[in-house]
Amino acid sequence: MGCAASAQKVLAVAPVSTSTEDYFAYEGAGPWYTCKPEGLILPRLANSGAASARDCPPQTLQDLLKKAAEEKGDRPALKAEKPCPALQDSGPPPALPEAEWATWxxxxxxxDARKAAKAFVKLGFEQFDTVAIWGFNAPEWMLSALAAGFAGGKVGGLYPTDTPQTAAFKVVHSGASIVVLEDQAKLARLLPALAARQDPRPCKVRAFVAYGYEPAPGESVQIPGSNLQVPVLSWSAMMAAGSSEDDAIIDVRSKAVQPGHCAVLVYTSGTTGEPKAVMLSHDAMIFEAVAFVNITRSHVGLCGSAQQERILSYLPLSHVAGKMVDVCFPFVATASSPAWVTAYFARPYDLKAGGLKDRLNVARPTVFLGVPLVWEKIADRLRAVGATTTGVKKKLATWAKAQGLQHSKACLLGGDGLEPFGYGAANKVLKKVKRILGLHELKFAFTGAAPIRVDTLEYFGSLGININEVYGMSESCAACTISTDRAHLWGSCGFQLPGVEVKAFKVDAADMNKKEECPRAVSLEQIDEEFQGELCFRGRSIMMGYLAQPDLGAEHVQEVERKTADAIDAEGWLHSGDKGMITQTGMVKITGRYKELIIGEGGENIAPVPIEDHIKGWCDGINEVMLIGDKRKFNVALVTLKAVGANGETPGTDQLDAGAARVNPQVTTISQAMEDRFWIEQITLAVASANNNGKVCPNNAFKVQKFMILPTNFSEEQGFLTPTKKLKRPVVEKAFAKQIDMMYKSTSTYVRYEP
Structure with missing residues (x-):
């Protein structure tokens, strides 16, 4: 994989249509949403282009799975190591040969999806019910998700890291009548949490199904709040029950499902209050997947011929990106293109134990989505290897990466796309690196869910791997902007997906319906306030609304309807809460999140992320930086260092890792670094570099005056990160209130942490 091979393939302007015929008209006053479990949103069809019925006819997910089975039934769809080899003290066991992977x-x-659907119906699943799934990615996860639609309902995923209380809320709120679980511990934790809720009505659960362990024959549990005993079935027992049922009930249920009905619930991971359930219709998900397939096929050749494309499923399937890339994209692409897509499954412990590379080497993905944390971890490992290389190998690698970076820069939007002299030889060296990673057959690499640093993009560009950025939210059915090898800029999150409208508005603080479109900037560097506003989207992939569960009472329903009305205005625009701008060439840039903006003492709007990213990019040993300063005299920063085991889910150990281990080889732990003069000097220099950079700190109000090194990293386990690894800033600020006050009282630039 690489960027465009010739000058003709690199675009000067993003491929954004200006024809109103290519977008849904949004005529009338709305409302453009529903909050009802049985609600229906008719497909928002354009007269022409990507969102038209011609390019993407309204269908259900089950229609397309059936089409894929009819046209390419003998092609592999799902592959997993079964049984999954247990993690050893010495680390992950070697990957099984691909021939030994279980295949569907x-x-x-x-x-199998239809068999599971028949079993669900037999167990008591009703039309518009939900199948709730709590566990790590597996073929059974995807089968359950598709079975929900065949049975006339929807799927609602729980994050593997959800607390029992959060899981119980989602089971009740989603209206789940079937709960599919990975392991026995989850059931043991869920039941007391359900009992503790004391809801006005007993939950609707009629069966638990286990796919990661074997319940005892005839096992049952009592539903909290009722005298009802419900079965706990193994996956095999459930499938056997489905095999004996007549197909007629599934045929009737499937035909009753319309493209505008809800297919999926995606729970947002907010920092406060109960999570909201985003309702995504069949049509929204199919449109999103088809638009992705079409643009990547035309720009990079993905799914362009009758051959296998491959993905590795490892990010949470409960997240919108997992549902779109891992669940929806493979069979939609298989049904709508000449190719067939196979999903390979990672092991549950791969991210924690560093085993992902083994699965990558088997899967050899042609499409790979990595959140920024994953890409940065890969870069850390490669840099660590590079630091130990010496002599001729070191010189050769340095030369090859310089050639790769030069070519990557030439392939940015408006570039000439030309390969520098000697690039062919350099690329042979770079291909060896990509082969080690298992990324040597990549056609499309991308990132999303959180901001990624430009220096990370440049690093992979030097290896000949172009990481494209996508941007969106659960409410926009994942990506509403995309970049490709033919049209991308480092620092931009791409251009609007064909058929979707993206604009930046100055929105009235008192009335979201009063808004004015911002003028387009000449370039990404032109960040004057007049060009910046709230990024808003509308189109066929926008959510139906947030789910209101009638069983939780009228007050709950009213609150959810209010939150939905606060998200989608009278003209159908979904308000993102993100501050951003759009260039005259059609590229979108996020400059901050309104809720995260620091309001300086003089009223300045300070976006923390560019400052934080600059500091992290300057000092490779820093893992995270969090700026504090809202309504205070000046800004201070909490700093964490890269440590062994710090993977976002857990805070890791005291032992320094990757770039942090190389800052001062005499210092091996965070505890030592907190006392080390050289470490403190390096972070001080990184902060000074940001302060002296006019692009990230245009005046004194933006500058960082003090910092503190924390003894551990931020993680989900502590409640400091969301499941998509976004920083929960209010939670962190509250947890470290004492330490923050220490910085404001101190006269020193570096303030030593005290518990």
Whole structure:
């Protein structure tokens, strides 16, 4: 994989249509949403282009899985190591040879999803009910998700890291009548949490199904709040029950499902209050997937011929990106293109134990989505290897990466796309690196869910890996902007997905319906306030609304309807809460999040992320930086260092890792670094570099005056990160209130942490 091979393939302007015929008209006053479990949003069809019925006819997910099975039934759809080898003290066992991986063809995928649907109905699943799934990615996860639609309902995923209380809320709120669980511990934790809720009505659960362990024959549990005993079935027992049922009930249920009905609930991971359930229709998900397939096929050749494309499923399937890339994209692409897509599954412990590279080497993905944390971890490992290389190998690698970086820069939007002299030889060296990673057959690499540093993009560009950025939210069915190898800029999150409208508005603080479109900037560097506003989207992929559960009472329903009305205005625009701008060439840039903006003492709007990213990019040993300063005299920063085991889910150990281990080889732990003069000097220099950079700190109000090194990293386990690894800033600020006050009282630039 690389960027465009010739000058003709690099675009000067993003491929954004200006024809009103290519977008849904949004005529009338709305409302453009529903909050009802049985609600229906008719497909928002354009007269022409990507969002038209011609390019993407309204269908259901089950229609397309059936089509994939009919046309490419013998092709592999799902592959997993079964049983999954247990993690050893010495680390992950070697990957099984691909021939030994359990495989579902598309025909088996379709048939097993229908069997599961029949079993769900037999167990008490009703139309518009939900199948709630709590566990790590597995073929059974995807089969359950598709079975929900065949049975006339929807799927609602829980994050593997959800607390029992959060899981119980989602089970009740989603209206789940079937709960599919990975392991026995989850059931043991869920039942007391359900009992503790004391809801006005007993939850609707009629069966628990386990796919990661074998419940005892005839096992049952009592539903909290009722005398009802419900079965706890193994996956095999459930499938056997489905095999004996007549197909007629599934045929009737499936035909009753319309493209505008809800297919998926995606729970947002907010920092306060109960999570909201985003309702995504069949049509929204299919449109999103088809638009992605079409643009990547035309720009990079993905799914362009009758051959296998491959993904590795490892990010949470409960997240919108997991549902779109891992669940929806493979069979939609298989049904709507000449190619067939196979999903390979990572092991549950791969991210924690560093085993992802083994699965990558088997899967050899042609499409790979990595959140910034994953890309940065890969870069850390490669830099660590590079630091130990010496002599001729070191010189050769340095030369090859310089050639790769030069070519990557030439492939940015408006570039000439030309390869520098000697690039062919350099690329042979770079291909060896990509082969070690298992990324040597990549056609499309991308990132999303959180901001990624430009220096990370440049690093991979030097290796000949172009990481494209996508941007969106659960409410926009994942990506509403995309960049490709033909049209991308480092620092931009791409251009609007065909058929979707993206604009930046100055929005009235008192009335979201009063808004004025911002003028387009000449370039990404032109960040004057007049060009910046709230990024808003509308189109066929926008959510139906947030789910209101009638069983939780009228007050709950009213609150959810209010939150939905606060998100989608009278003209159908979904308000993102993100501050950003759009250039005259059609590229979108996020400059901050309104809720995260620091309001300086003089009223300045300070976006923390550019400052934080600059500091992290300057000092490779820093893991995270969090700026504080809202309504205070000046800004201070909490700093964490890269440590062994710090993977976002857990805070890791005291032992320094990757770039942090190389800052001062005499210092091996965070505890030592907190006392080390050289470490403190390096971070001080990184902060000074940001302060002296006019792009990130245009005046004194933006500058960082003091910093503190924390003894551990931020993690989900502590409640400091969301499941998509976004920083929960209010939670962190509250947890470290004492330490923050220490910085404001101190006269020193570096303030030593005290518990």
């Amino acid at each position: 063809t598309y025909r088996q995928y379709y048939e």
